Amino acid sequence: MQDLIRQLLADLGEDPAREGLLDTPKRVEKALTFLTSGYGTDIDNVLNGALFTVDCSEMVIVKDIDFYSLCEHHLLPFFGKCHVAYIPSNKVIGLSKIPRLVDVFSRRLQVQERLTNQIAETIRDKIAPLGVAVVMEATHLCMSMRGVEKQNSFAVTSAMVGAFRDNARTRMEFLELIKLRRTIPGAGDTASAGLAYVGND
Numbered sequence: 001m002q003d004l005i006r007q008l009l010a011d012l013g014e015d016p017a018r019e020g021l022l023d024t025p026k027r028v029e030k031a032l033t034f035l036t037s038g039y040g041t042d043i044d045n046v047l048n049g050a051l052f053t054v055d056c057s058e059m060v061i062v063k064d065i066d067f068y069s070l071c072e073h074h075l076l077p078f079f080g081k082c083h084v085a086y087i088p089s090n091k092v093i094g095l096s097k098i099p100r101l102v103d104v105f106s107r108r109l110q111v112q113e114r115l116t117n118q119i120a121e122t123i124r125d126k127i128a129p130l131g132v133a134v135v136m137e138a139t140h141l142c143m144s145m146r147g148v149e150k151q152n153s154f155a156v157t158s159a160m161v162g163a164f165r166d167n168a169r170t171r172m173e174f175l176e177l178i179k180l181r182r183t184i185p186g187a188g189d190t191a192s193a194g195l196a197y198v199g200n201d
């Protein structure tokens with residue numbers, strides 16, 4: 001990979017041999033390897049020992065999970081907040097494992113829609129809950145850095161499964177709970193637009 005990065009630097013018009021760039025191929029390889037480490041992570045290992053049997057079915061919500069991913073079209077970052085909720089049938093996932101799950105799928109080349117769905121489907125498959133909801137709000141540098149229409153650089157995606165899809169009240173309860181705090185840089189006043197988008201799901 002380091003040879004490729006050196007070639008890339010040369011193709012960009014740089015001198016890969018100049019002092020400031022000497023270690024760049026090594027650094028880029030290390031960074032890219034980390035940012036795509038989700039490919040080599042086994043979900044079952046992540047969740048190992050963190051699935052517990054319960055006999056309540058109250059909504060579990062983990063919100064404002066920071067995530068960083070790379071768009072597969074430009075290899076540029078998109079990042080923001082992820083909100084996850086589910087209603088257990090008889091199993092729950094240890095709370096600290098939800099952000100880990102988000103990391104595993106974020107650290108791959110992604111499109112935001114697929115990333116959102118993968119998180120929801122994994123929770124559905126692992127604990128068969130009554131419902132799962134995942135909402136992701138993200139800024140895409142491939143759009144904001146290239147000066148593409150600013151409002152388009154912020155996107156909200158959602159995946160609603162089971163009770164969250166079938167029951168409007170359950171879905172609204174979740175959406176009300178996650179709109180309390182919005183601290184995404186560049187998000188502006190997209191909160192209502194985001195919810196409108198989610199409502200269309």
Ligand SMILES: [Zn+2]
Nearest residue numbers: 071073074142
């Ligand atoms: Zn892109």
